[in-house]
Amino acid sequence: MDDGGLKAIFLEQQPMLRRLLVARLGNAEDAEDALQDMWLRIDQLAQRPIAQPAAFLYRVAANLATDMRISAGRRAARDTAWLDDQPEASQVPNAERVLAARSEWQAVEAAIADMPERMAIALKMFRIEEQSQRTIAERLGISVSGVEKLLQRAYRKLHDHVDRRGEDRLAPHRLDCERGMSTRDR
Structure with missing residues (x-):
């Protein structure tokens, strides 16, 4: 499948992909970010032949949502650890x-x-x-x-x-x- 076909299927499936990402990520802003990432990666994703492009896009969306949740968890843990190491106002x-x-x-x-x-x-x-x-x-x-x-x-x-x-x-x-x-x- 060529780049234009995958983009067309992405645009057709975008409302359902958005709902999937909102359900997985918990908010619409992160879902929009994930959709943007997917749109930018379509050029790279279409390099190999894809038998079921819609299923492929849903799998990409699910994987992207998982990566974003893991990244957010690590960021939260890092921020919490940093805040825990900061002195209280009375100690400064x-x-x-x-x-x-x-x-x-x-x-x-x-x-x-x-x-x-x-x-x-x-x-x-x-x-x-x-x-x-x-x-x-x-x-x-x-x-x-x-x-x-x-x-x-x-x-x-x-x-x-x-x-x-x-x-x-x-x-x-x-x-x-x-x-x-x-x-x-x-």
């Missing part, structure tokens, strides 16, 4: 949180810079480089117990530095009576 840092985090990191860096050298080295090796206390002890030439004590003092210095910084930030917003002044001193 806003500008204020980013600035606060930078400020806190600068405070931590300043506190580490104020520490004695061995204490800062021990803290960086343990918390940032994730080295074991034994490795730190060997590098610094002290015992594991000495490393534990250095880390405890480092944590205390960090905590004190951050607390002082927090007090300094709140000071301008405190009432006079909260700063230690009595009402008579005003």
Whole structure:
């Protein structure tokens, strides 16, 4: 059968093909897309002899509908997986949180810079480089117990530095009576 014959049969069977595709795909828009695909493929489909062209077109329509459903299912699964991997709005840092985090990191860096050298080295090796206390002890030439004590003092210095910084930030917003002044001193 030549190209013109298959196109004529397609045009004749188009209403029934549309109903088949709507039933298989669930909506008219997807059925129209499938019909368009079929129309564009007729040139390729007519290359070989076809004994029953109408039955052939129905089989092509059914196969196309199956391919479209499988593709839609994969697309939905991919989109769902992508959405599941996205952080919730509360987890996405806003500008204020980013600035606060930078400020806190600068405070931590300043506190580490104020520490004695061995204490800062021990803290960086343990918390940032994730080295074991034994490795730190060997590098610094002290015992594991000495490393534990250095880390405890480092944590205390960090905590004190951050607390002082927090007090300094709140000071301008405190009432006079909260700063230690009595009402008579005003």
